[in-house]
Amino acid sequence: MREGGLDPQRPIENNIAMWGLVEQLSQADPAKPAVATAEEPAADYVIPDLSSLNAPINLILYGPPGTGKTYQTIEEAIKVVAPDLLEGEPDRAALKAAFDGLVASGHIVFTTFHQSYSYEDFVEGIRADTSKDDQLRYSVVPGVFRRICAACSGTGEAQHEAAFEPPFRVGEMFGGYEVRKCTVDIVELKKPRGNNLPIGMSLLKGLAALVRSGRVTIEDIRQKQVFEKVTDTTLEPFLVNGYANLVPYLVERLVSRPVQPSHEVTAVAPRGPRVLIIDEINRGNISRIFGELITLIEPSKRAGMPEALSVTLPYSGDPFSVPANLHIIGTMNTADRSLAGLDIALRRRFDFHEMLPKPELLDDVFVEEVCVGTLLRVINERIELLLDRDHCIGHAYFMPLREVPTLDLLGHIFQTNVLPLLQEYFFEDWQRIQWVLNDHRKPKTLQFVRKPRVDLERLFGSGVGVNDQSLRWEVCKEAFLLPAAYAGVIGVAETDQP
Numbered sequence: 001m002r003e004g005g006l007d008p009q010r011p012i013e014n015n016i017a018m019w020g021l022v023e024q025l026s027q028a029d030p031a032k033p034a035v036a037t038a039e040e041p042a043a044d045y046v047i048p049d050l051s052s053l054n055a056p057i058n059l060i061l062y063g064p065p066g067t068g069k070t071y072q073t074i075e076e077a078i079k080v081v082a083p084d085l086l087e088g089e090p091d092r093a094a095l096k097a098a099f100d101g102l103v104a105s106g107h108i109v110f111t112t113f114h115q116s117y118s119y120e121d122f123v124e125g126i127r128a129d130t131s132k133d134d135q136l137r138y139s140v141v142p143g144v145f146r147r148i149c150a151a152c153s154g155t156g157e158a159q160h161e162a163a164f165e166p167p168f169r170v171g172e173m174f175g176g177y178e179v180r181k182c183t184v185d186i187v188e189l190k191k192p193r194g195n196n197l198p199i200g201m202s203l204l205k206g207l208a209a210l211v212r213s214g215r216v217t218i219e220d221i222r223q224k225q226v227f228e229k230v231t232d233t234t235l236e237p238f239l240v241n242g243y244a245n246l247v248p249y250l251v252e253r254l255v256s257r258p259v260q261p262s263h264e265v266t267a268v269a270p271r272g273p274r275v276l277i278i279d280e281i282n283r284g285n286i287s288r289i290f291g292e293l294i295t296l297i298e299p300s301k302r303a304g305m306p307e308a309l310s311v312t313l314p315y316s317g318d319p320f321s322v323p324a325n326l327h328i329i330g331t332m333n334t335a336d337r338s339l340a341g342l343d344i345a346l347r348r349r350f351d352f353h354e355m356l357p358k359p360e361l362l363d364d365v366f367v368e369e370v371c372v373g374t375l376l377r378v379i380n381e382r383i384e385l386l387l388d389r390d391h392c393i394g395h396a397y398f399m400p401l402r403e404v405p406t407l408d409l410l411g412h413i414f415q416t417n418v419l420p421l422l423q424e425y426f427f428e429d430w431q432r433i434q435w436v437l438n439d440h441r442k443p444k445t446l447q448f449v450r451k452p453r454v455d456l457e458r459l460f461g462s463g464v465g466v467n468d469q470s471l472r473w474e475v476c477k478e479a480f481l482l483p484a485a486y487a488g489v490i491g492v493a494e495t496d497q498p
Helices: 011-026 069-081 092-104 144-152 157-162 201-212 218-222 237-242 247-256 286-290 344-349 372-386 395-402 407-425 430-437 456-460 477-481 483-490
Strands: 034-036 058-063 108-112 124-130 136-142 177-182 186-190 196-200 265-267 274-279 326-333 351-354
Touching: 058 069, 069 092, 069 274, 069 326, 092 108, 108 144, 136 144, 144 274, 144 326, 186 201, 196 201, 201 218, 201 237, 201 247, 218 247, 286 344, 372 395, 372 407, 372 430, 372 483, 395 407, 407 430, 407 477
Parallel strands: 058 326, 058 351, 108 274, 274 326
Antiparallel strands: 034 265, 124 136, 177 186, 186 196
16 A cells, blocks of 8 residues: 555555544544533643644635536545545545545535525524424424534534433323423423424423522412513413423423533534535525624634634524634636625635636647647637636546547537537627637538528518528537548638638
């Protein structure tokens, strides 16, 4: 095995090394759970040193389509999570296998923005589902961003549930109601008639706190006198008074249990860096998706940093901050939206790395004596002058020609990728498409796009003129199989001149 890297010829050893790395990452910066008070933070908590990382905390790769942005995210993500794997120039297949392993272990998470992507998908939202007894219920569900943040800080739903000792056991009876389920957030009971009744643990804990403080008694709850004695509470009167035959029993159980002091919290050390990849980040509504979290992703505002900030999430009401060991990598297609149209708040918080077409990668690829690198370079020069550099054509479309440099494949690429892109770029302005492909200087037999011959006088009579955009331009499929047609894109064909 290569020292510090992966050997594509030894897949079994690669897998062993990969999962050993995952185990090492999951145990990085280990710390035993410690108790921290408001006056003195836990000594075992470790704040990551961002200055030691050679990768930006927030990065966007931007450029025209086909320039390898999504392809590059694999290397950028591994650079953050497991930089040793990049030593020795490992094979691409080995890097992809390593990337897949890190995705499977949760150290890298991949998502794609789109027009209907929302804050509820990204951070948290309310979802409706059906219980085992076919009762509709609503619960707060964390989104992809909150889940990876929980993984970064070593906390999460599983750890939270594991530390929770249910005060009510399944099957217990309280005032004729049977406990069906008890979690950190809710206790579900079966009514005498069989219907399901969910009661929030926050309501029960709030009543228990009032009883412990002496402001009300269990008997006050039974007599529906809570809101007469406590006028400043935000508890729900309907549930408290409407279930006076049930709620007092549940609160009495909570009051009888020992309470951990509220000023004590469990601190857990971060578990090494993680990466969230957001593909097509500019296709989503950034303000709507990130919401108030757009401020928290700044490196200086991350948890543990000198200017750290936190917010209260709108659905769950939980305090939330972004861990310092979470890296965000986005990709942006400038043909969809240029940097000028990007949300200013997002631009200020990300480093931007431009990904341009690299025709030089194809300079040694020839199809029927036509240099593919030169072909792409000339096409992009024309597009840049007629439109802009954000709408060039990337080299990735032509990379398969390195393995199979055939005329059939080149024709397929032009018909299925290049021509549709040009139609989209120029809004089917066929004359400009002709200019890009140099068809206006080639003989008709070598033109990819040609203007049809239409007898206007026969159709409309004399004195009627029709502009070129109204004509049904033709795509000559035979030209895609002629080497001279591609040579003519680069310069005027030497033979068969018009």
